[in-house]
Amino acid sequence: MTDLRESTSPAVADGVPQRRELLTEIPGPRSRALHARKQAAVADGVGTTLPVYIARAGGGVLQDVDGNSLIDLGSGIAVVNVGNANPRVVARVTEQVQQFTHTCFMVTPYEGYVAVCEALARLTPGDHAKKSALFNSGAEAVENAVKIARVATGRDAVVVFDHAYHGRTNLTMAMTAKSMPYKHGFGPFAGEVYRAPMSYPFREPVPISGAEAARRAISVIDKQVGADEVAAVVIEPIQGEGGFVVPAPGFLPAIAQWCTENGIVFVADEIQTGFGRTGTLFACDDEGVVPDLITTAKGIAGGLPLAAVTGRAELMDAVHAGGLGGTYGGNPVACAAALGALESLEEDDLAGRAAAIGRTMLDRLSALAGQHAQIGDVRGRGAMVAIELVVPGSTDPDPAEAARISAACHQQGVLTLTCGTFGNVLRFLPPLVIDDALLAEALDVLESAVAGD
CATH class of the missing domain: 3.90.1150.10 (Aspartate Aminotransferase, domain 1)
Known part of the structure; x- marks a missing residue:
């Protein structure tokens, strides 16, 4: 019919x-x-x-x-921003597959990985010196951002927010708020993860501004964790799996400023919001927030598995050689796809x-x-x-x-x-x-x- x-x-x-x-x-x-x-x-x-x-x-x-x-109306959960068979992605992937599919960047490197990192340094918020490391999935990116923050600060605690979703690895399950289906039965989870109240305008008992919601969250962190114990605050600028929660204006900048004042690494999890999805290149751009580290995946490579941590060069370089990476991280075919997707993102x-x-x-x-x-x-x-x-x-x-x-x-x-x-x-x-x-x-x-x- x-x-x-x-x-x-x-x-x-x-x-x-x-x-x-x-x-x-x-x-x-x-x-x-x-x-x-x-x-x-x-x-x-x-x-x-x-x-x-x-x-x-x-x-x-x-x-x-x-x-x-x-x-x-799903885009593979915000993955195929540029379409499922974008011509630029297809052309670059086809060319790369004909050349080689893998060598492992940690063994014998190749230009595509470097080119993706250069593009991320140019496109992500802030004009400071940046470096990147590439991985396979959003959860891997978040987990590695925490590793970087802990080494750079010498601290252990990680703060996340109510309704957050950060992945399905053991650490990122601990960071994720919702139990079923993501956490139920899979514990015990990684320690030193603490949760603060999110700005959720629709569900505030009494309407409050973003600045007021930030003060509430900061008060909880100060009292229950202590600013000098926190390595990183990790937040989705607009929460994804938690319900597309858009915090009140001013919430994100206030949290970021508090992190700067206390030597805490501010990590923007832009895995779902990144690469044009929210009407700016990154959701942080809407209020001019510049994260210390930004995690990306999903829309980065037109459907091929790729993820990244991009951040201040001095933070990224705090980790010893060999401390970051993985066999497939920054696979050459995925990098080729990313270069095609990023070209479409900008040119179109x-x-x-x-x-x-x-x-x-x-x-x-x-x-x-x-x-x-x-x-x-x-x-x-x-x-x-x-x-x-x-x-x-x-x-x-x-x-x-x-x-x-x-x-x-x-x-x-x-x-x-x-x-x-x-x-x-x-x-x-x-x-x-x-x-x-x-x-x-x-x-x-x-x-x-x-x-x-």
Whole structure:
């Protein structure tokens, strides 16, 4: 069956027609067959949000093995900012694969690794001397940022925030707030990790400014840890998995300033927010915050596994030779992909495109919230936007409503994701290359799903 609300957009991106088209139920028979194979061969602990198996993707569309074309509002969790098959990424990766796929940079180095580090020094916030080290995943980047901060300061304590998500390694699980599914049953966790209250405007009992929220957090750190014991404060400028929590203006600069005054390494975890996602190159840029260290991954390499810690040269150089690295860190093919993705980010002004996407989404979602009392909050920046679902007339989280809406969107060919400490947030992360017609259609489907049509 062809969905009657199939898009009429004639655009094609990366060889994929930019339209929503449903030929079977979701998931279709071929996807269901593949999912049966998955259940037999893949550990149950590896979950799947929507078991449609993808054959091709590009622009804002995911095309499955049954021929269905879905609108993508997930971007592989903010990974394919530049698209799933960006021509610059494809060309550079193809050329690199034909030359060599691996040597290990720690054994016999190559130019691509150096070029990525040079680009990160130029693009990340601040004009100070910077250096980088490359890794495979966001969790690895965060863990290595903590290692660097501890060596540089001679201190042990690490401060993170309520609702934070930093990864799935033992240390980063300790840094992550939410238990299920990320931490449950996996302890004991690494020590010397402390949690401070986040600025979460929607859930403040009494509205407070960002500066006031920062003073509250600093007071907790001073009393429960002691500033002179803290090696690093690690924070997502906009929290991701925790619910797309945007702190009140002034919160981030005040925390950063306090870190500077107390010799604490301020680490911005920009793994989800980086590379144009929030309408600026990095979310820290919105308030002019310059972190000592910044961790990046996800959008850095157009879908290939790569991550980085970039920071003040004197901090990065505090670690002894051999103390940072890994067999695959900065793989040459991933570095080639990153150079293509970063070229597209700059030359196509994808940060500007993200800002435009954000204006469209926030306008539409704010109007929708005015019509439906279960939408308690609309928030976000750039192409990182969310709605928080609540029991009408209260701020009580309603995860069942979030799940219902998301499932309804899936059945109509729009991929959405949920998140949040309470599981009640719908998050929207469209590729920055999605066209206006496709985005508008996705929002039409969302509006119908919220209304229960």
